[in-house]
Amino acid sequence: MDEYPYSMNDNTFTIDNTFTIDTTLDDLNVIPNSPATPWKYNEEEIVKELLEYIRGTYTQHYSAGDDKIQTLDLIEACGDGEAFCRSNILKYASRYDKKGTARRDIMKILHYAVLLMNFNDKNAVRETYNQ
Numbered sequence: 818m819d820e821y822p823y824s825m826n827d828n829t830f831t832i833d834n835t836f837t838i839d840t841t842l843d844d845l846n847v848i849p850n851s852p853a854t855p856w857k858y859n860e861e862e863i864v865k866e867l868l869e870y871i872r873g874t875y876t877q878h879y880s881a882g883d884d885k886i887q888t889l890d891l892i893e894a895c896g897d898g899e900a901f902c903r904s905n906i907l908k909y910a911s912r913y914d915k916k917g918t919a920r921r922d923i924m925k926i927l928h929y930a931v932l933l934m935n936f937n938d939k940n941a942v943r944e945t946y947n948q
Contacts, residue, residue, distance in 0.1 A: 870924045871931065894935065902933035 854861070892901045909925045916922075 836906065839932065844893040865929050867924060867931075871928055874928065889932065896935040899933060902929045902936060 856862075889898065889901070892898055906926050906929045909922045909929070913919060913922045913926075
C-alpha cells in the first residue's frame, strides 16, 4: 500500500483505490448512493465553501510556482508540520474577528485543521469512528 491510503486528482478523492468521491463543488456527494442527509446547520454548503477556499490557496503566494513546493512542505521536512498547523489554528482563533473578517479567520482555522489531520494521519495510528 502507498504511504497514504487516499489520493486526490482533479475533482475526485479516492480511498484505498476502492471508494471514490466526486468533489465537484456544484455536486458534492460525500456519501454516494445514500439518502440525502438532513443538514440542519448548513454543513454541506460550508464544506463546499471550505473546499473552494482551500483550492484557491494553491494559486496564492505561498506556492513556489511550477515545482509545486509550498512553504509548508519545507516546514514538514523539518518535522514541524503538526506544530505549525496547531500554532496557526491558535493564532487565527485568538485574533478571531479582530483583524480582517471573522469568516476568513474561520476558513483559515478550518484549513489548518485539515492540514493538521493530514500530518497527524502520517505520524499516528488513524482513528476510526462508529457510525
